[in-house]
Amino acid sequence: MSETNDQNPGNIDYMTDSRAIAVGENLPGCKKRDPILVADNVTRNFGGISAVDVEHLEIPRHKITALIGPNGAGKTTLFNLLTGFDTPHSGAWTFEGKDIAGVSSYKLARMGMVRTFQLTKVMGKLTVMENMRLGAAQQPGERLSKALFKNIWGGREREITKQADVLLEKFKLDAKKDDYAASLSGGQRKLLEMARSLMVQPKLVMLDEPMAGVNPALTQSLLDHIKNLKAEGMTVLFVEHDMNMVRHIADWVVVMAEGRIVAEGPPGEVMKDPAVIDAYLGAHHDVDLGDAQGIRELEAELEADEESIVGTEDAGIIAPEAVEAHLEEEEGR
């Protein structure tokens, strides 16, 4: 691909490039050596609840960045804001140095920033091939003034079809290319959506939960496809829940909780971060609540915890005395 060569003047192998991603310490909102996307003070409220409140975020170029966080952390909302599918209350963000705040989503896609959706969006009543062709850019026949004349757009159409054939073969959908996309399985739809977004020849691919609802075997092939994107010189940003997946492929992990970025860093480092463990599992995740002993331990821990209401007047039915009485009653039976 000529695209790749343009972006790779020093012939760096993106797969083995081990230079530091961040400039300085790996803190939330840290500067990157070579950011492709930079966001500042992006906020979005839903009826008084702050869904996204990101002070500073940089996405490193030619890397796979995972955006993780519990449900409701604002990952998808941030995605929608960055890709122009939703309007923030404040904020500025740039893509490759160009200010793209308020730029409509279709223009962003043309600039090379393509996204997929959490709920897979394939055109069920178009064939797989037509879905792919729809993704292609620079087809003059998509203009009304030229649509009537096949001699104008026929040549480009053949190029597009060739490009689509290559991608479909890579994604093992070539046998299905004349079938309606509605006949594909859930996993195949995910593959088709990813393949279609590559038809745009993007620089930054943003995948919203690419692994959701996909069986383990297909997950492996999806992971390989994502790694291949990096090998071909693209930058990937993806949202994911499964920490194991993230550990396998991500070069960089950004953790969100309650709309904010709480941690950033390489996967191994981030997963040891207490803020991350707290956000994902809760502060008291190592207590077994299956037996009375565990519950007593938790009560003691909570009483010592400043932030917990246990040990104050507001504790109500979870006050240590009430819980103790209940446990004794249970044991007496």
Next chain:
Amino acid sequence: MDFGNILSLALGEIVTPTTAAYALAALGLAVHFGYSGLLNFGQAGFMAVGAYGFAISTLTFKVPFVVGFLIALLCSVTFGLLLGVPTLRLRADYLAIVTIAAAEIIRYIVTTNTLFRVTGSADGLSSFQREFDSFNPFPAGTYIFGWSNREFYVRIVSWTIVILCAVLVWLLMRSPWGRVLKGIREDENAVRSLGKNVYAYKMQALVIGGILGALAGLLFTLPRGSVQPANYATELTFFLWTVLLLGGMSTVLGPIVGAMIFWVVLSLTQNLLAGLIESGAITFLSIVQAGQLRFILVGLALMLLMIFRPQGVFGNKKELAFA
């Protein structure tokens, strides 16, 4: 009862200019709904805009035929833009609400008594077709099927326009432009994420379907030589939807064949019922009631069609727009 006569009357409906007008207006709806997913419930409004645009500019402003024709098309483009600008960024249902209301607004405006001198109010306008008739190349006489030269002429013109428009729509829909429209019909956000300006495409589709509607309005009024607001009520829009669903939504031939079937069936039921009543076989209906009954039958037929053959006569079940 003369079955031969009933049958020939019914078959004669296949090629009337009214059938052609229905076919063309339904083709416009196919561009709107079948290919782009735009719910237009105001196609009668587009037809009225075309018909009145032509009639008023011819009678009040005394413009030549070609200018009147262009004004009619221009009016429909303006009407389409007016409807599209506020609604096309919203969800599909809003367009439906706005179009049905706008079509009624047009009808009420032309019925207003204050505008009697311009629109003729409820009486409508007439004798604006003289220049159109003067183009008739066929000498007076009787032509095939016993048509007069004018009948022959209007049929030739109507169906030429229908065929031209059908070819145009077919060419557009097989192009990449048509593919983007079909994509928008399925999921506009996905199309947007692939770098297409969805709003512009929807606007183009709305205007093109509207122009077809305005042309249909002309085909509907020119042969009659009169335009009355009562002809452009909401039921016209729903007949057009029946025609579209009958033939198949995402097809070019569907609306045309649908219009033919619609008018043949209407004529057959009307004449059969009338014949049965006259011969005394049916005693519980009057001729007037029979006229109403066939529209009840149209509704029933539409329901049965949606249940048992939702894709219409020509539609592809896999490409069906409801699912």
